[in-house]
Amino acid sequence: MVRLIGVDLPRNKRVDYALTYIHGIGITSARKIIKLANISPEIRTSNLTTQQTIALRQVLENIDLKLEGDLRRFNGLNIKRLNEINCYRGKRHRNSLPVRGQRTRTNARSRRGTKKTVIGKKK
Numbered sequence: 001m002v003r004l005i006g007v008d009l010p011r012n013k014r015v016d017y018a019l020t021y022i023h024g025i026g027i028t029s030a031r032k033i034i035k036l037a038n039i040s041p042e043i044r045t046s047n048l049t050t051q052q053t054i055a056l057r058q059v060l061e062n063i064d065l066k067l068e069g070d071l072r073r074f075n076g077l078n079i080k081r082l083n084e085i086n087c088y089r090g091k092r093h094r095n096s097l098p099v100r101g102q103r104t105r106t107n108a109r110s111r112r113g114t115k116k117t118v119i120g121k122k123k
Contacts (some may be wrong), residue, residue: 001054002018002024002045002048002056002057004019004053004057004060004067005022005060005068007021007023007067007068009021009045009047011043011045011046012041012044012046013045014041014042014044014045015034015039015041015043015044015045015048016024016030016031016034016041017030018045019033019034019056021061022068023067023068023071023072024065024066024067024068024069025065025067029065033056033063035057036059036063037052037055037056037058037059038055039052039055039056039061041095060066066108079093080096086114096111096112096113097111097112098111
């Protein structure tokens with residue numbers, strides 16, 4: 001099992017797709033990292049040699065991307081700042097509502113949670 005930056009990579013996946021399990025690395029940046037480490041993208045994670053994993057570690061340390069904990073902390077501080085300055089986006093984050101202008105009369109279930117049915121009045 002290969003462990004990079006505190007994340008266990010899946011065994012039977014190609015290296016470029018396995019690297020996307022690290023928070024902050026997408027498929028394009030994963031392919032760039034593999035190219036810098038001189039590793040074939042077709043190789044599986046279980047077939048990586050120790051030299052190749054060391055090369056991957058060195059590339060990840062030297063690349064100027066925020067990954068894992070640093071990126072999560074950065075995003076959390078940005079949301080915290082929005083809350084503190086009491087702007088519109090901060091209020092939407094605070095109330096667990098969609099932030100980017102989506103409608104909430106219908107939909108928005110992933111953000112607002114499951115439906116809470118209200119019993120209607122009898123006439």
